[in-house]
Amino acid sequence: MLILNCPYCGVDAEETELHAGGEAHLKRFGPGSSDAEFEAYLFARENPKGVHFERWRHANGCGKWFHAARCTMTLEVFGTYPAQVSEPPQDIRDKITAKRPGWSWRDIK
Amino acid sequence: MSELSALNGAAFQGTVTVEDAGLQGMITLRGDLASAKLAKAVKAATGLAIPAQRKIGFGDDRALAWMSPDELLILTPYEDAPAIAAKLAQALQGEHALVQNMSDARAMFRLAGAPGVLREVLAKLAPVDLSAEAFGPGDFRRTRLAQVAGAFWFDDSTTARVICFRSVADYAYKLLCVSAEEGGEVGFYG
Incomplete structure (x- = not known):
């Protein structure tokens, strides 16, 4: 059972209270972008064995979207953080580094 | 304005009493x-003062609950809700805020019984x-009740209140009744 702490209401919400929102920190490429950029934005997703960043929504709760950093292999949760960021905050990165030295995800290390 | 509450005063006596709490201003x-x-x-x-995160504050005939970082739920007598909503909307003119009387969109149940079973x-x-x-009196929790969204709090150790959308009131009521059926006691909370 995956349990994530909602950074907005502070609840340790379990999976059934949440809704998965796919990969985090995607940059949108819309009108005016190249075909390659648009295709990558639409279809190219990370599928890592290990550190991953995801979007989740506390659907049966406060209703807010937030981010979670977790390990896809062990289901260990490194931390959750608010949605108003375009990349993981430093404290979350430090926590991951402490547990998974040398990790990388897309161009984030 | 609705004249009847969702379950029209239905009540069930099991390990705890489950009853439609009637029309409730929200x-x-x-x-x-x-x-x-x-x-x-x-x-x-x-x-009432704005409650802290996941808390509910009580007044004489009203209460104020924390729903999310940008949402409050005001509970009032059903008849007073339109006037209070209008007063609030008036006071908040020019602010980035929204006030809506949701009384007829929701249903409320009252559960009463021994603390542990409740x-x-x-x-x-x-x-x-x-x-x-x-979780005790004064705490407020939005969550799910089996398959539908709901919220609950305790008035005191022997009374709990549950709210859900009116469209799923029948489902929520039956759910609570099944959960309170005689012979279904677990005894986990003593």
């Missing part, structure tokens, strides 16, 4: 809860730690 207020103007308007309209009836339906240390 006003949704969305806005910046940190704003002094909003806090002042809420205080003037309800007499917690158990809710705990069977929601993924929430309902131990007395984790």
Whole structure:
């Protein structure tokens, strides 16, 4: 059972209270972008064995979207953080580094 | 305005009493809860201070619950809701805020019984730690009740209140009745 702490209401919400929102920190490429950029934005997703960043929504709760950093292999949760960021905050990165030295995800290390 | 509540006063006696709490005024207020103007308007309209995260504050015939970082639920007598909503909307003019009387969109149930069993009836339906240390009177929790969204709180150790959308009131009522059926006691909370 995956349990994530909602950074907005502070609840340790379990999976059934949440809704998965796919990969985090995607940059949108819309009108005016190249075909390659648009295709990558639409279809190219990370599928890592290990550190991953995801979007989740506390659907049966406060209703807010937030981010979670977790390990896809062990289901260990490194931390959750608010949605108003375009990349993981430093404290979350430090926590991951402490547990998974040398990790990388897309161009984030 | 509705003249009948969703379940029209239905009641069930099991390990706890489950009853339709009748028509209940509920006003949704969305806005910046940190704003002094909003806090002042809420205080003037309800007499209550903005509750802390996941808390509910009680007045004589009203209550104020924390729904999310930008949402409050104001509980009032059914007849007073339109006037309070109008007063709030007036006071919040110019603010980035929304006031809506949601009374007819929701249903409320009242559960009464022995403290341990009461917690158990809710705990069977929601993924929430309902131990007395984790959740008590004054706490408010939005969650799910089996398959539908709902919220609950305790008035005191022997009374709980559950709210859900009116469209799923029948489902929620039956759910609570099944959870409170005789012979279904678990005894986890003593």
